Amino acid sequence: MKASHLDQERLLALQQIDIDLLKIAHKIKKFSLNSNLESLNRSLIDIKNLLIAAETEKSDIQHELSRSEIDVEQVVSRIEKDEKRLASGTGTPKELEQIQHELGTLAKRRSELEEVELEIMVRIDDASKRITDLRKQLTSLEVELTKVQSELEIEVRNLESAKQSSLTAREALTPQIEKELLTLYEKIRGSSDGLGAAQLVGDSCGGCHLKLNAAEMEKIKSLSDDEVFRCEECRRILIRVK
Ligand SMILES: [Zn+2]
Known part of the structure; x- marks a missing residue:
């Protein structure tokens, strides 16, 4: 799947909003109990x-x-x-x-x-x-x-x-993110503890925190910016931030 790098960065921003929403919902529940x-x-x-x-x-x-x-x-x-x-x-x-x-x-x-x-x-x-x-x-x-x-x-x-x-x-x-990318994100998010997209931090996945092997790192470096890459381990959308 391809999606512009800007869309991928927007997806990461969306993921942060969704994390915030989860934290807020958790706190509201805690207060009510x-x-x-x-x-x-x-x-x-x-x-x-x-x-x-x-x-x-x-x-x-x-x-x-x-x-x-x-x-x-x-x-x-x-x-x-x-x-x-x-x-x-x-x-x-x-x-x-x-x-x-x-x-x-x-x-x-x-x-x-x-x-x-x-x-x-x-x-x-x-x-x-x-x-x-x-x-x-x-x-x-x-x-x-x-x-x-x-x-x-x-x-x-x-x-x-x-x-x-x-x-x-x-x-x-959300309307600023390409539909197909957004749908994939929602699908993964629904089955992966609310985390559909993660940032590539060094050579680690920001979602599952596992290191990518050398071959995967070579592959990711060779990919064009608009290529949507997914972590081999957790299958989350892995976003390269420049
Ligand atoms: Zn991962």
């Missing part, structure tokens, strides 16, 4: 779940407290009733003695219930502290997440704009 972002998101979900659990627990304990308060109130009102009765002095001595006895039992019951109430209040306090702590963690995680996300967005936006520039350059360059 950002492990830091993933772990932050996972922690955020964990904290939110813990917060829901702690809030539910606190609300349950608050109900427990309400019930316990009612229990205490009932005993207190019983005590007040009995004390009034005792103060009025109405009733037989036996009845009054029974009331005295009941007051003793009620006082004991009251102190037991108040102890239970106190324990419940301590548990509410613990749950509240846990909730405050979790909310703090949630806020700092959200701040961190927003920061990482916006950094990533900037990176990806820059990469997208670099991609756009490369695509524009590619669009401008």
Whole structure:
């Protein structure tokens, strides 16, 4: 195949654009799979779940407290009733003695219930502290997440704009390359890790980095500029740059 030397050099420029595009695509993919972002998101979900659990627990304990308060109130009102009765002095001595006895039992019951109430209040306090702590963690995680996300967005936006520039350059360059040469390049590129053309560097192929033997070097030197030469090893289009 023949193609002007200028076309071959343009093909090398196109190859560089395609390499850039591959690198950009790789970086965009890497950013979208950002492990830091993933772990932050996972922690955020964990904290939110813990917060829901702690809030539910606190609300349950608050109900427990309400019930316990009612229990205490009932005993207190019983005590007040009995004390009034005792103060009025109405009733037989036996009845009054029974009331005295009941007051003793009620006082004991009251102190037991108040102890239970106190324990419940301590548990509410613990749950509240846990909730405050979790909310703090949630806020700092959200701040961190927003920061990482916006950094990533900037990176990806820059990469997208670099991609756009490369695509524009590619669009401008391809019509300037002879069709047959371009088709061959695309065919090789598709099956050779995105590298269809390489430069001859000294006596090595810039694609597979293998040295050409003396006979091949003699052959390449004897070829005219417009002759399209392919590496014997990797079959890539090997371009001589003057
Ligand atoms: Zn090669």
